[in-house]
Amino acid sequence: MPENIGRVLGMKISQVKVIQSTIGGSFGGKDESMMMMAARAAVLARKTGRPVKMVLTREESLLESCKRHPFLAYYKIGARKDGTITALEDEISVQGGDYNNKVEYVDWRGSIHATGPYAIPNIKTDIRGFFTNTIYGGAYRGFSAPQLVFCHESLIDELAEELGISPKEIRLKNCLKIGDTMPSGQVLTEGWIPAPLKELIEDTCGRAEYDRKVEEFAQANRGPSPIKKGIGMALTFRGAGQGGEGIDTASAVLTINKDGSVNLQSGLIEMGQGMRTAHCQIAAETLGISMERLTFSNTNTLVTMDSGATVASRGTLAGGQPVLMAAKELKERLHGVAADLLACDPADLISEDDVIRVKTDPDRQISFEETVRIGLGERGLSLSAQGWFNPGPVDLDHKTGRGDAYPTYCYGCAVAEITVDTGTGKIDLDKITATYDVGTAINPQLVEGQLNGGLLQGMGFGLMEEFSEKDGYLKTLNFDDYLIPGSMDTPELDVELLETDDDTGPYGAKGAGELGVELVAPAIANALFQATGRRIRETPLNLERVLLGRALSK
Incomplete structure (x- = not known):
């Protein structure tokens, strides 16, 4: 931000101070x-000489904010009769809008994730961004993944149907492993x-009772009632941090005060x-x-080193590492002091419970504050x-x-249970079971x-959120037109974490900010097919698409 403000005002970065407020x-x-x-x-502040809000x-x-980039994707997949996937080809067009705003980064991340978390020996991906006479696209939670996960997870279910194999089994057979x-x-x-x-697939499907409910719902749906039940699943992986998009550095400063209190400043x-x-x-x-x-201090750009944007689920992965590094350095200095006072080797010390003590003789200790x-x-x-x-x-x-x-990469699996009224096209999301x-x-x-928040946002992406334009005019101008999930729409959520040890982040942490939004839409689409036999290849799965198979003009 200081760089952009400086460019507009003709000032150096060092002359611009940005202090973060609570947001x-x-x-x-x-x-x-x-x-x-x-x-x-x-x-305006420079022109008027007064504060501007x-x-x-x-x-x-x-009207002015960027939107999620619309994707148009064509997929072709090859597999053996036993379900082993041998080849996948996709051609993806990304609508950039009237300005190039991160289209190349969306394309690049999309090219890595387009084929999903599967071991496929032969892959061809062509992804291109286009200028269009529409509102410009930009960063939105998931950054190409929700669109592409919807595509490849719908495709995997279609392949399973074609081969007569369970959607769960075909994923177990082809998912990535060490x-x-x-x-x-x-x-x-x-x-x-x-x-x-x-492990994610087995755990999620086990808690959701996926196999039993597939049979139970299929039998119930044979009846004459227009109300049908469906269950569907989806699988994802996500590159953590910026990766090949650019520099992924971050900074933090820790200062211990005389009274033993500690100030923490992060660049994120x-x-x-x-x-x-x-x-x-x-x-x-x-x-x-x-x-x-x-005490954590909000960012002041004149005293906090630039750590890049707080994006790409990198707040803990990248931002936590410099905190860990600074804390380790301070601990080493304090252990040097404590070792002299306790007459021992610094390597023999441990810090816990606000004291520094000898590992083999816990009674020999000195307080952190002292x-x-x-x-x-x-x-x-x-x-x-x-x-x-x-x-x-x-x-x-x-x-x-x-x-x-x-x-490094993060992974997730989700199972969606829905009730659909085939007379009106209305889908109710009853439950999401997910493991990450x-x-x-x-x-x-x-x-x-x-x-949990990501799952609800993914529900909006899958069922209701849609931005309308016509002849260059934006038609969705408020929440009476742009529908989002409310508290009454919230399904039952069963979310569990599968913790793994990864050296990339602090204490093995990776990222969680965007994973939740990716899986809901394809899981709902797959559940809809299981309930009705209707395959919808476009989001959102709103009333008219479910009932008529197409969107109505607005």
């Missing part, structure tokens, strides 16, 4: 839109990128996702102190440390799409909150 969720909407508004406010009405927000090669040529290496997809920002809590937990765990000692007092007051020790995390360049050739695209591999959940409650 709510972004989901992509606070990426370029906020930078544009901030630049306008800065121009800009507040958009709902109509203005819908040693397999991904679409980009990246190999899933033991101990580096866990791929617990079979809190916007409702719980990053503040997660970062403080990482610091507290590493230093062996209580959370009450930590160690800090001596270190700062008597030895002049610096107790401020900066962590700088650089996961290193990924080895990816953008021209060929070959190489290691991401440092997010590495180590630093704060399970926050992670589950992220995933």
Whole structure:
């Protein structure tokens, strides 16, 4: 943001100070839109010499904000009679709108994820972005994945139907496992990128009683009632962080004060996702102190190093690592002081419960606060440390799409249960059962909150959210036209975490911000087919598409 404001005002970055206020969720909407508004406010402030506050009405927000890129995809798949997938070819067109806003990044991420989490020996993906006379696309939660997961998971179910194989079994047969090669040529290496997809499928389908309900619903649906029940599943994987999109560095500064309190500044920002809590937990765990000692400061761009945007589910993965690094450095310094005072080797010390003690003799200990007092007051020790995390360049050739695209991956599986009224086309989402591999959940409650929110947003994408344009005019201008799920639409949610150990993130953490939104729409579409035999290949699955097989003009 300082760079953009500086460019508009003709100022250097060092002359622009941005202080983050308390803000709510972004989901992509606070990426370029906020930078544009901030630049306008800065121009007006300079012209008037007065503070400027800009507040958009709902109509203005819908008119000016970017939208999820529409995708048009053609898929062709080949398999043996036993269900082994041998080849997959896809051709994908991405509607960019009237400006190129991240189209190349959406295309690139899409090219890695277009074929799904499956071991397929022969793959061809062509993905292209186009300028169109429509509103511009931009970052929106999932960043190409919801569109593509809908495509490849619908395709997998169609293949299963063609071969007479269970959708669950065909996924178990073809899902990625350690040693397999991904679409980009990246190999899933033991101990580096866990791929617990079979476990995710078995666990999710077991809790959902998938096999039993497939038979039960099929038998019930043979009756004359227009009310049908369906159950469907979907599987996904997601590259964590920016990966081959660009630099993925992040910074954090920890400062221990004389009274033993600790200030934490992160280059990434809190916007409702719980990053503040997660970062403080990482610091507290590493230093062996209580959370009450930590104070998290909002970003000030003149004193906080640039860590890039808080996007791509990188708040904990990338942002937590420099916190861990800074905390480890401070712990090492404090252990040096404590070792002198306790007459032992620093390697023999452990920090926990606000004390530093000898591992083999717990009674020999000194409080964290006393160690800090001596270190700062008597030895002049610096107790401020900066962590700088650089996961290193990924080895990816953008021209060929070959190489290691991401440092690690997250995985998920979901089962949707629906009730559909074939007389009206109305779908009720009754229950979602889902399991996710997010590495180590630093704060399970926050992670589950992220995933539950993503599932509801995915429900909106799958059943109701649609933006209308005609002849260059935007027709969806408020929430009376743009429908979103409300509290009464919330299905029963059964979400569990499958924790794996991954060295990429702090304490094994990966990412959870976008996984939840990806699986609901294809799981609903597959459940609809199981209930009615109707295959819908377009989102949202609203009344007219279910009833008539097409959308009505608006």
